[in-house]
Amino acid sequence: xxxxxxxxxxxxxxxxxxxxxxxxxxxxxxxxxxxxxxxxxxxxxxxxxxxxxxxxxxxxxxxxxxxxxxxxxxxxxxxxxxxxxxxxxxxxxxxxxxxxxxxxxxxxxxxxxxxxxxxxxxxxxxxxxxxxxxxxxxxxxxxxxxxxxxxxxxxxxxxxxxxxxxxxxxxxxxxxxxxxxxxxxxxxxxxxxxxxxxxxxxxxxxxxxxxxxxxxxxxxxxxxxxxxxxxxxxxxxxxxxxxxxxxxxxxxxxxxxxxxxxxxxxxxxxxxxxxxxxxxxxxxxxxxxxxxxxxxxxxxxxxxxxxxxxxxxxxxxxxxxxxxxxxxxxxxxxxxxxxxxxxxxxxxxxxxxxxxxxxxxxxxxxxxxxxxxxxxxxxxxxxxxxxxxxxxxxxxxxxxxxxxxxxxxxxxxxxxxxxxxxxxxxxxxxxxxxxxxxxxxxxxxxxxxxxxxxxxxxxxxxxxxxxxxxxxxxxxxxxxxxxxxxxx
RNA sequence: GGCGCUGUCGUCUAGCGGUUAGGACAUCGCCCUUUCACGGCGAAGAUCGCGGGUUCGAAUCCCGCCAGCGUCACCA
Numbered sequence: 001x002x003x004x005x006x007x008x009x010x011x012x013x014x015x016x017x018x019x020x021x022x023x024x025x026x027x028x029x030x031x032x033x034x035x036x037x038x039x040x041x042x043x044x045x046x047x048x049x050x051x052x053x054x055x056x057x058x059x060x061x062x063x064x065x066x067x068x069x070x071x072x073x074x075x076x077x078x079x080x081x082x083x084x085x086x087x088x089x090x091x092x093x094x095x096x097x098x099x100x101x102x103x104x105x106x107x108x109x110x111x112x113x114x115x116x117x118x119x120x121x122x123x124x125x126x127x128x129x130x131x132x133x134x135x136x137x138x139x140x141x142x143x144x145x146x147x148x149x150x151x152x153x154x155x156x157x158x159x160x161x162x163x164x165x166x167x168x169x170x171x172x173x174x175x176x177x178x179x180x181x182x183x184x185x186x187x188x189x190x191x192x193x194x195x196x197x198x199x200x201x202x203x204x205x206x207x208x209x210x211x212x213x214x215x216x217x218x219x220x221x222x223x224x225x226x227x228x229x230x231x232x233x234x235x236x237x238x239x240x241x242x243x244x245x246x247x248x249x250x251x252x253x254x255x256x257x258x259x260x261x262x263x264x265x266x267x268x269x270x271x272x273x274x275x276x277x278x279x280x281x282x283x284x285x286x287x288x289x290x291x292x293x294x295x296x297x298x299x300x301x302x303x304x305x306x307x308x309x310x311x312x313x314x315x316x317x318x319x320x321x322x323x324x325x326x327x328x329x330x331x332x333x334x335x336x337x338x339x340x341x342x343x344x345x346x347x348x349x350x351x352x353x354x355x356x357x358x359x360x361x362x363x364x365x366x367x368x369x370x371x372x373x374x375x376x377x378x379x380x381x382x383x384x385x386x387x388x389x390x391x392x393x394x395x396x397x398x399x400x401x402x403x404x405x406x407x408x409x410x411x412x413x414x415x416x417x418x419x420x421x422x423x424x425x426x427x428x429x430x431x432x433x434x435x436x437x438x439x440x441x442x443x444x445x446x447x448x449x450x451x452x453x454x455x456x457x458x459x460x461x462x463x464x465x466x467x468x469x470x471x472x473x474x475x476x477x478x479x480x481x482x483x484x485x486x487x488x
Numbered sequence: 489g490g491c492g493c494u495g496u497c498g499u500c501u502a503g504c505g506g507u508u509a510g511g512a513c514a515u516c517g518c519c520c521u522u523u524c525a526c527g528g529c530g531a532a533g534a535u536c537g538c539g540g541g542u543u544c545g546a547a548u549c550c551c552g553c554c555a556g557c558g559u560c561a562c563c564a
Contacts, residue, residue: 012564047563112562119561128490129560154562171493180491180560188562195564219492219559242494249556277500280512284501287511306501309557313499316513326526368526379524430522445522457524 005037005209009063009070010199013043014050017062018259019312020214020244020252023278027241027305028212029068030279033297037209041073042202043084046192062261066271067293080206085198092193095201095231096155096186104230105186107153108135109146130182131156155187157197157227164222169210169239169302176222184223200224204233212239212302215309239302242282242309252312264317268340268373273321281310290323322371330360330367337363337376344377346384358383361467365459383467386476387454390483394456398447405484407437407444408451408477415477421470427462451480 009025011017032039041063045051060074072078082088099105108131115131122129136158138146146153159181166174186197193201203211218240228235246256258264264274276291283306285291285299325333338359341347347355366379390399398404414429415421430448434441449461452473458464465473 010564014564044564050563108562115562126489174492176491182560185562190562192562194562199564214558215493216558217564220564240493243558245557247499251557280500282500286502289500289512308494308501310501311499313513316500319513322526366525369524440522442522449523455523459524461522 003209005032005035006040006207007032007037007210007212008040008042008203008206008208009068010042010044010202010213011059012047012050013045013052013056013059014047015055016058016260016262018252019261019264019278020259021059022062022066022068022261022274023244023281024212024214024241025063025068026066026275026278027283027300030296030300031210031212031302032071034300038071039068040078040080040206040208041070041083042206043074044195044198046085046195046198048086058260058262062265065265066261066275085193085202088198088202089192091205092187092198092201093191096193096197099157099186099230100155102230103158105155105157106136106138106183107143107147108156108183108185109138109151109153110135111152131184133183136183152189154185154189156183157186157223157230159183159226164225166218166221166225166238168218168221169237170242170305170307171218171240174218176219178222178226181223181226186227196220196223197227200227200231200233203236204228204231208236210237210239212241215240215243239305241305242307244281244312245309247311247313249309249311256312257314259312266374268336268375269317269321270324270336270373273317273324276324277317277320280316281312282306290320318371325370325373326368328367330364333363333367334360337373340373340376341380341384344381346377346381358467365463365467369459382453382455382458383464386472386479387452390450390454390480391456394446394450395483395487398450399480399484399487402484402488404447405481407433408447408481408484411444411448412474412477415470415474418470421466423462423466426465430462447480448477452476 007028009028011021029039070076072080073083119129159178162178164176164178168174185194187193221238244252246252252259275293279291279296283304341359347359362380362383369379414433418425430444431441434444445461449458452468
């Protein structure tokens with residue numbers, strides 16, 4: 001029996017959850033579910049300067065919204081914690097002492113000023129900068145003296161010659177010459193472990209079997225492998241997934257538009273659409289495009305992850321979101337759509353039964369037209385409010401003749417004398433009046449739509465009229481008559 | 489610049505020595521239709537980054553080049 005797979009998503013809470021991070025989290029999650037393993041969330045909050053509580057909340061919320069529930073981590077616990085790096089300092093200390101004791105790492109007393117001066121010199125001479133290993137060659141008594149004097153220091157890893165191979169699940173075997181890696185810092189002068197050191201200790205202690213992360217970490221991997229070996233830890237498998245880029249093929253950033261998961265949520269992207277879209281950025285399964293979470297969990301595999309970076313193109317996301325919106329039943333659509341109606345002030349916080357029915361009916365009528373939930377208010381206002389004007393180009397076209405006003409007046413009396421006011425009856429009335437006038441139905445319908453909705457486009461006019469209601473239709477027609485006469 | 493990764497329609501991709509290089513989004517056209525959408529049908533769009541090989545045959549294998557990206561911190 002194979003050991004249970006354990007993967008992790010390890011964000012640093014220095015900003016909101018962005019789509020790239022969400023995609024990394026998703027791949028980890030899918031791998032865990034596919035292999036019956038565990039998905040762990042660990043917070044890399046060692047950068048006290050930039051970490052914030054707010055960013056943490058955004059990340060956790062974002063993951064939850066996407067349905068990427070973690071098995072171990074903040075808020076859920078687990079027996080391989082703590083899950084915040086700032087609470088794991090004692091662990092790092094123990095291992096850094098071990099490395100120093102074994103001579104695999106050494107204290108370096110060089111100051112930041114010395115180092116940056118050295119760096120500048122290297123740059124000026126067009127030379128490759130690499131730490132000069134000055135402190136590695138410190139005489140024992142000198143070392144002893146500085147240590148006793150309490151001179152500030154960092155701990156550096158003592159690089160050994162050779163070649164380090166990263167056997168990557170998506171990229172294959174990638175080799176690095178250790179000579180190009182220098183004696184990197186593993187403990188900062190404030191005693192905190194650096195990223196490369198902390199990540200190794202944490203992944204090893206948490207029993208992480210597969211490290212699935214962005215390709216930007218590939219060049220860090222040889223250092224980490226060397227650390228695993230120095231610490232006597234078993235190596236996990238690595239899988240470096242391609243980066244997500246903007247339309248200009250540079251790494252996706254804010255200037256490419258929205259990158260925050262929450263901003264897509266707020267625009268009314270459904271989490272299942274976001275998941276589906278993200279999954280297809282770097283992974284695919286034949287010609288199939290639409291996958292729900294259960295299918296993704298079942299079908300996902302690292303072998304099908306491709307190597308080339310993908311451009312984040314929201315056209316497909318929008319289409320997908322439309323697909324998911326159309327697949328919803330009305331009650332669910334109401335659940336997710338209500339907040340948008342509320343925010344637009346079209347409904348009150350606690351609508352009565354009748355209003356709920358009206359909302360649902362309105363949603364039913366616009367369901368096929370939606371790509372974002374945030375489009376709901378604009379597409380449905382006129383069901384809730386009398387239009388406060390008419391689209392000018394449409395008005396020029398349909399409200400330019402006096403016959404229209406006369407026809408509207410006839411329509412008003414027609415509506416008032418109807419026994420039953422419903423879709424069928426309204427349609428019959430309108431088609432009959434059109435043929436009695438000797439015009440095509442469309443010639444009546446277009447002005448009618450404009451009068452009732454203020455728009456040149458709307459859901460089917462008969463359904464629209466039924467939902468607006470007879471009395472309100474009459475009022476709006478009368479208003480239109482006034483408008484036409486005033487503007488002739 | 490060093491090191492590393494990547495390179496098939498505008499975009500996401502299928503392809504793993506023999507295909508008219510397939511699909512999806514987007515685009516365009518037609519149909520449906522009272523409008524806008526949805527839906528259906530169809531079109532256009534890739535000399536597979538470029539150049540050499542290997543082979544009867546290469547997008548697929550090999551080499552070189554070019555381009556893009558990533559990374560080179562006491563940041564993660």
